[in-house]
Amino acid sequence: MRIRPSGAAPAVGAVLAVGAVLAACAAPAPPSAAPPTLVLGELTGAIAKAAGSDVAPGYRFPTAFPSTPTSAQVWRVPGTALDTDAVVRLARALHLEPAVREHAHGWVVSSSAGELRVRADTGEWVYTRADRLSCPPRMLDVDQADPLEGTVGCAVASPVTPGATPPPPTPAPADATARELATPVIDVVRTLGGGILAGTPVVERYDDTAAVRFRPTVDGWPTLGLDTTVDVDARGIRDAAGWLAAPTAGARYPLRSAAQAARDLSTLPQPAIACPLVGAPEPMPPGPCRTQPPTITAVRLGLLLAWDQSGSLPRPILVPAWFFATDAGSEPIPIVAVDPRYLGEKTAAGSPAPSGSAVPPVPPSPNGPPDDAPPQPASSDGSPQPAPSEGTSRADTAPTK
Numbered sequence: 001m002r003i004r005p006s007g008a009a010p011a012v013g014a015v016l017a018v019g020a021v022l023a024a025c026a027a028p029a030p031p032s033a034a035p036p037t038l039v040l041g042e043l044t045g046a047i048a049k050a051a052g053s054d055v056a057p058g059y060r061f062p063t064a065f066p067s068t069p070t071s072a073q074v075w076r077v078p079g080t081a082l083d084t085d086a087v088v089r090l091a092r093a094l095h096l097e098p099a100v101r102e103h104a105h106g107w108v109v110s111s112s113a114g115e116l117r118v119r120a121d122t123g124e125w126v127y128t129r130a131d132r133l134s135c136p137p138r139m140l141d142v143d144q145a146d147p148l149e150g151t152v153g154c155a156v157a158s159p160v161t162p163g164a165t166p167p168p169p170t171p172a173p174a175d176a177t178a179r180e181l182a183t184p185v186i187d188v189v190r191t192l193g194g195g196i197l198a199g200t201p202v203v204e205r206y207d208d209t210a211a212v213r214f215r216p217t218v219d220g221w222p223t224l225g226l227d228t229t230v231d232v233d234a235r236g237i238r239d240a241a242g243w244l245a246a247p248t249a250g251a252r253y254p255l256r257s258a259a260q261a262a263r264d265l266s267t268l269p270q271p272a273i274a275c276p277l278v279g280a281p282e283p284m285p286p287g288p289c290r291t292q293p294p295t296i297t298a299v300r301l302g303l304l305l306a307w308d309q310s311g312s313l314p315r316p317i318l319v320p321a322w323f324f325a326t327d328a329g330s331e332p333i334p335i336v337a338v339d340p341r342y343l344g345e346k347t348a349a350g351s352p353a354p355s356g357s358a359v360p361p362v363p364p365s366p367n368g369p370p371d372d373a374p375p376q377p378a379s380s381d382g383s384p385q386p387a388p389s390e391g392t393s394r395a396d397t398a399p400t401k
Helices: 008-026 042-050 084-093 175-192 258-267
Strands: 071-076 100-103 106-110 114-119 124-129 202-205 210-214 221-224 228-233 236-243 248-254 296-308 315-326 333-336 344-346 352-354
Touching: 084 100, 084 106, 084 114, 084 175, 175 202, 175 210, 175 228, 175 236, 221 315, 258 296, 258 315, 258 333, 296 333
Parallel strands: 221 296
Antiparallel strands: 071 248, 071 315, 100 106, 106 114, 114 124, 124 236, 202 210, 210 228, 228 236, 296 315, 315 333, 344 352
């Protein structure tokens, strides 16, 4: 039997002690507690409906979907409480005299030029010029507690004499004019956004208006639903709407992959613009009816504005979503990316009921906002293709922030 020298024991003990300290320092931090259940209303139901379905019919898919990131944060809107100072700044940008009247759940600024309404709890706002107040395109309620109730819109149908040619609309102002009028409004939104709202406004032209749209990124992530829109006609700013939001980062959630989220496309209605109705008594005249299934041209992760209904009242929230761009339109199709185990439904008692079994805590993810996925090839014969297994593409690479 080999006997250890008596002087070696302290040295070994010291090495073990130092090793234990180093191991403790190098050990990863324990994951945080599981994030709270999200209740997203109809969005949660769509995910549950598609969970057992196969690949969405009627779509052609790219050869590879992005496989990262695997977790992302939600963002609360607004992250900080609004006050009358924010309302005054927005009113002045809209050329209103800032005579602010406080209501139960927001503020109203009225003058001979028009009216501004702002919700205190959500940061949503709507402006209508005075000549359109008798029938505003959207009326934001600032007196009811539930922000989803009481919001209405109005439209006017002008009579047309059969066979008569309607007068041409007044031409929309030039892009430069529209941008000049909208810039002060968008600047207020940027400033109150706390420095994390970025992006370049674009001008969309219609018959008699030029709409300046500011669709911000939040901490580098693209968004849908958080737009600021300023409609400008020959008389100036006609209508405007948006969010006074300084979003704050919330809990981090694990994500399902883009390939898994693609199943939800089967739950969405398929547009059939200019296509003949099934069973129509008379054939439709020839038109631009699309008969080929749309092709998914790019996939990336972004933030979708939704309503979290886990509390007593719904609150706006930006949730991670996969944005599926198609060759059929300019707007991507958003599909919630949060793992369905972290989504619940509203119970009779008002508390969220988890949709799945107990879920583990979420480890931090090093992945940041990915670049736009480039268009991927689809089937040459135009037939719907099964969603591929998860792979890598340029959408997996996070830009340097």
